[in-house]
Amino acid sequence: MAQEVRGVVARSAKAPVTVETIVIPDPGPGEVVVKVQACGVCHTDLHYREGGINDEFPFLLGHEAAGLVETVGEGVTEVAPGDFVILNWRAVCGQCRACRRGRPQYCFDTHNAKQKMTLTDGTELSPALGIGAFAEKTLVAAGQCTKVDPTVSPSVAGLLGCGVMAGIGAAINTGEVGRGDSVAVIGCGGVGDAAIAGARLAGAAKIIAVDIDDRKLATAREMGATHAVNSRENDAVEAIRELTDGNGADVVIDAVGRPETYKQAFYARDLAGTVVLVGVPTPDMTAPELPLIDYFGRGGALKSSWYGDCLPSRDFPMLVDLHQQGRLPLEKFVTEEIGIEGVEAAFEKMYRGEVLRSVVVL
Structure with a gap:
């Protein structure tokens, strides 16, 4: 059954974002619903809000995230309910010419969830980088979920999903x-x-x-x-x-x-x-x-x-392990932890150069 949750939406270019109710469909084949625990406020989200990526408004912002797999769709074997995952925007296809040549980090056909998340009136949302994680839950392709050590803090783990990995x-x-x-x-x-x-x-x-x-x-x-x-x-x-x-x-x-x-x-x-x-x-x-x-x-x-020429399945677990060993101080990137209502203010702090990373904790 579809679920209603809160999410941060950019309705038009350069307009302040709003927290709205969004509808998350049940996962279809190859899809996963993730309960988001933390999501970093990345400059790319600001680019989306400003209309600097494309004009496919409204956007469901947020992509630098970690959380728990809640439900999985038919055919999903990579992850299971309860797994702690970092979300990525490079779900490799395994079939394109880069993948066939053993270079999946350059995959030319990465994929996202096929179903759309919507507003309550049925308006389809464009998820930032195919993720949309300034929300209590999000729908993604199973390949966008990378399992890592569940003892790591979600606030630091999620940062590997974009800027820190880059x-x-x-x-x-x-x-x-x-x-x-x-x-x-x-x-x-x-x-x-x-x-x-x-x-x-x-x-x-x-x-x-x-x-x-x-x-x-x-x-x-x-x-x-x-x-x-x-x-x-x-x-x-x-x-x-x-x-x-x-x-x-x-x-x-x-x-x-x-x-x-x-x-x-x-x-x-x-x-x-x-x-x-x-x-x-x-x-x-x-x-x-x-x-x-x-x-x-x-x-x-x-x-x-x-994306740092990364392969999430290879690099995310390795970097989490290095952090857990005390060799990679990911915690130093987190300037502040905020609620979902604080994203617009976080953008302003980003403009002024006052933060390294604001992290939304859900």
Whole structure:
């Protein structure tokens, strides 16, 4: 029988969100209903509210979540009622050309629940990233549920569902940071700090945090940065070169995603270094104009990192285990815990740079 629960809805672009009653259908074949326990307030949710993703309003926001499987539909074998899971937006198909070549982290046909959640008047909702977890319960595809150690706090576990995974994966999976490497991270918000934590996990010898906000640089040091550069006051490229014996960093991660920061990353890397773009540009942005000879004259690699090139079934349990061992301080990402009514205020705090992560606890 369909259930009615509370959820956070964005009805139109740039309008404040509202808490409304939504209808959750019984799970169909391959689907799961999850009782959400916690969900991080991610910048992507703000993009949805602002109309920066698409115009398929109304949206059911929230995607960085963890909770308990309540009911499963026909044919579901991956999870069972009572399992503690992190939700992900990469439910791999197993059939596309990437999956068939053994690269499921690049799956080209990830899937979501086929049924729609609705408002009480029958209006269909578009769930953010196919999840929609600013709600007491949500309907997802079974492949979007990744079982992890149930003793971990839902508030920290859910963060692996998006931003923290994107940053850690940018360093470890995409950038392939190795022991003794030098790493620079431009932009020290949630994703940038996660990239710093990932570089530290990988054994980087020097981790340089770059931002225009001294508060964020102080937090970056707590996450593992060995050096901090305020790029409002200093030339970021020159500062990174100076800290790396004039060579540039082995890996430079752009966690902002703007033409000017990408140009900084390009010139701040060593001659055979790697640039990783994990910050999300807006559709109107274009690549910075760089002399083609500068591309030709350098080795290394220029990479983009989508969801940290993660494979949830592989990476989520591993990162939870590292957290439980005290080697990955996920709790430091949680600035505050709020109720479902506090999402709009959390967006405002995000605008002002006052939080690393607000987490909705249900």
